[in-house]
Amino acid sequence: MDYLSSNKILIVDLNTGETSEDALDDDLVSQKIGGVGITSSLYETYKDRDPVILGTGLLTGTLFPASALSVISAKSPRTGYLTHSPFTLKAGMELKYTGFDYVVILGRSENPVFLWLHDGVADILDAAELWGKDVWNTTDLLRKSMGDDLIQTLVIGPAGEEGSDLAQVCVNYWANGDCWGFGKVLGEKNLKAVALRGMGLLEISDAEDFVDQCFEIFEAIKGSALEGKRGVEDILIALGESDAREWLAPVVHRHSACYNTPYPTNTFIYLNEDPTTLTEPAEPEPGFMITDIGALLALKKSGLSAADAGHVLRACARRGVDPAAVAEIIGKTGQKDPKAIEQSLEGLQGTVAVPQGAKFSSWVPQNPIFGDFGLSGESSLRDWWVRRQAVAYLFGIHPIFANMSPELSEEVILEMVNKGTGLDLSQETLDQVIEDICS
Amino acid sequence: MRIDVDALKCIGCMACEMACGYHRDDAFALLASCIVVYRAREKKDYFGVVVKEEESLTIARPEGVEIKRIGVAEEAGDSGQKKEADASAKPMLLREPCDLCSDMKYGPMCVKICPVNAISLQDEGE
Ligand code: SF4
Ligand code: SF4
Numbered sequence: 001m002d003y004l005s006s007n008k009i010l011i012v013d014l015n016t017g018e019t020s021e022d023a024l025d026d027d028l029v030s031q032k033i034g035g036v037g038i039t040s041s042l043y044e045t046y047k048d049r050d051p052v053i054l055g056t057g058l059l060t061g062t063l064f065p066a067s068a069l070s071v072i073s074a075k076s077p078r079t080g081y082l083t084h085s086p087f088t089l090k091a092g093m094e095l096k097y098t099g100f101d102y103v104v105i106l107g108r109s110e111n112p113v114f115l116w117l118h119d120g121v122a123d124i125l126d127a128a129e130l131w132g133k134d135v136w137n138t139t140d141l142l143r144k145s146m147g148d149d150l151i152q153t154l155v156i157g158p159a160g161e162e163g164s165d166l167a168q169v170c171v172n173y174w175a176n177g178d179c180w181g182f183g184k185v186l187g188e189k190n191l192k193a194v195a196l197r198g199m200g201l202l203e204i205s206d207a208e209d210f211v212d213q214c215f216e217i218f219e220a221i222k223g224s225a226l227e228g229k230r231g232v233e234d235i236l237i238a239l240g241e242s243d244a245r246e247w248l249a250p251v252v253h254r255h256s257a258c259y260n261t262p263y264p265t266n267t268f269i270y271l272n273e274d275p276t277t278l279t280e281p282a283e284p285e286p287g288f289m290i291t292d293i294g295a296l297l298a299l300k301k302s303g304l305s306a307a308d309a310g311h312v313l314r315a316c317a318r319r320g321v322d323p324a325a326v327a328e329i330i331g332k333t334g335q336k337d338p339k340a341i342e343q344s345l346e347g348l349q350g351t352v353a354v355p356q357g358a359k360f361s362s363w364v365p366q367n368p369i370f371g372d373f374g375l376s377g378e379s380s381l382r383d384w385w386v387r388r389q390a391v392a393y394l395f396g397i398h399p400i401f402a403n404m405s406p407e408l409s410e411e412v413i414l415e416m417v418n419k420g421t422g423l424d425l426s427q428e429t430l431d432q433v434i435e436d437i438c439s
Numbered sequence: 440m441r442i443d444v445d446a447l448k449c450i451g452c453m454a455c456e457m458a459c460g461y462h463r464d465d466a467f468a469l470l471a472s473c474i475v476v477y478r479a480r481e482k483k484d485y486f487g488v489v490v491k492e493e494e495s496l497t498i499a500r501p502e503g504v505e506i507k508r509i510g511v512a513e514e515a516g517d518s519g520q521k522k523e524a525d526a527s528a529k530p531m532l533l534r535e536p537c538d539l540c541s542d543m544k545y546g547p548m549c550v551k552i553c554p555v556n557a558i559s560l561q562d563e564g565e
Contacts, residue, residue, distance in 0.1 A: 004467075061467060062457075062467050063454070063457055063458060063461060063467065063552070090453070090478070093453075097468075097469070136482070149479035149480075149481075150478070150479060172481060173481065173482060199468075199469070199470050200468065201464060201466045201467065201468035201470075202466055202467040202468070203466050204465075204466060204467065207461075207465055207466070211461060211545075214552075215545065215551060215552065218454075218551075218552055218554065221554070222554060253484050254484055254501075255450060256450050256451045256452075256484070256486070257450040257451060257452035257554075258452070259452065259453055260452055260453060260454045260457060261452055262452070262454075262554035263554075264450040264451075264452075268484035270484075278447070278501040278502040279500075279501070279502045280480060280483060280485045281483055281485070283483075284482065284483070285482050285483075286482075286483055286484070287484065289484065
């Protein structure tokens with residue numbers, strides 16, 4: 001692949017400590033498109049070796065609006081079959097610029113290691129000093145040891161090391177889309193983290209047309225239903241929590257967006273610093289960035305204050321445990337004391353219901369947000385959500401933003417991918433790939 | 440004219456940085472952008488935007504904009520641009536200065552793409 005691609009699939013063998021590379025074949029892209037289309041295909045190829053596959057979409061890291069997503073695909077300990085987790089913030093984009101479109105991680109290392117992907121180079125490095133550390137300390141140590149604060153990390157905490165089904169792969173310091181227990185999968189591989197940093201460059205087939213149209217789509221989005229809305233509070237309001245703004249107001253600091261995403265889906269709250277502070281706070285860890293809307297909503301419904309919910313979410317992220325699962329389990333106990341909840345995280349067990357056959361992360365709300373997608377009826381809503389997520393995971397589009405923006409239609413996405421790559425992907429191919437990955 | 444950024448409006452999306460990178464390289468890349476989101480203090484949620492100009496650096500922080508003449512910024516030790524140098528792999532001072540996208544039909548691309556209108560064109564001296 002010459003365009004919108006680094007043209008490389010990295011194969012990492014943790015048993016031998018060796019890496020190798022394959023080219024990303026145009027034919028594979030023409031048949032499977034990218035993102036979860038290709039990670040699913042690679043999973044089939046390597047499934048005897050317990051693969052974890054990282055993958056980018058063709059639009060990931062471009063100027064196409066909301067091109068923030070990469071994916072992790074693996075067999076989930078919660079479902080026993082192949083599932084996919086999105087990761088966004090700046091990490092999805094960073095993977096694309098490391099010089100690898102896909103990373104296939106096979107086998108198990110004898111000792112704890114981390115994978116360092118940078119500028120087309122892949123190193124498997126000793127993680128003895130990282131093992132046992134929580135998510136925040138691990139990211140701090142990785143950034144410090146390599147002298148670069150912009151390294152993005154996919155990282156597990158104690159929950160993953162201890163083999164909890166609730167363990168999550170976090171991004172830097174924060175929760176992200178892993179509701180599948182992939183933290184446990186990495187822990188079993190003795191893989192503490194994947195560190196990402198890249199200075200790559202993506203060529204574009206029809207650059208001028210591609211960029212022209214990006215601007216047009218941005219303009220359409222600016223004038224759309226999400227204009228003037230901000231952060232998790234407006235998402236919660238759209239989901240029916242009319243008092244969300246008042247509830248969060250005492251702790252909200254700022255809202256921020258994932259890479260090139262025109263809506264800030266993340267809200268930072270200050271827990272031990274005045275949230276109105278504009279200057280750089282002296283406190284090194286003043287709060288927490290809320291990235292998991294479902295977990296926040298569940299804690300709100302359990303009767304916690306926004307500050308108490310923030311403390312619980314921060315504790316989950318440090319430990320590397322899925323906050324939505326914690327919120328669901330805790331909700332059943334009626335516990336409201338954040339200290340007691342934090343203490344219960346150690347060794348927390350429990351099961352969380354997964355919709356039958358689900359492949360895509362429930363981290364993304366199940367409804368349209370702001371945008372009018374012209375839907376009606378219960379079954380059509382579920383089908384719409386699955387298809388919308390499939391498209392986001394195939395092309396590299398932020399999966400929450402995909403549910404906000406009808407402007408990013410399948411037709412528009414296909415047209416842009418064809419402009420950017422010079423390929424001729426059709427709606428029939430897209431339909432077939434979606435059918436394959438959902439079956 | 441020069442680029443002005445309201446860092447309080449900014450949501451840190453990096454669209455401006457990638458648009459500027461495209462202007463420099465005719466491809467998607469971040470290494471040559473002269474507008475950069477500084478985001479190295481992630482745990483503190485302290486972020487803003489730096490613009491490299493011919494003779495100065497505009498550092499748009501949440502608490503306000505500071506314009507540093509480049510010679511002064513270099514001599515300023517740990518303040519000014521040195522403080523923001525961790526924002527990117529290639530130091531800002533080594534990058535081409537903002538030319539307001541003079542050869543692009545779109546006009547200043549960062550202004551056009553910012554989803555929250557945090558970037559504007561200002562008369563010099565404003
Ligand atoms: S006006 Fe153009 S050159 Fe100047 S910072 Fe914006 S994108 Fe870069
Ligand atoms: S495009 Fe606008 S909101 Fe995004 S980082 Fe640049 S200034 Fe901030």
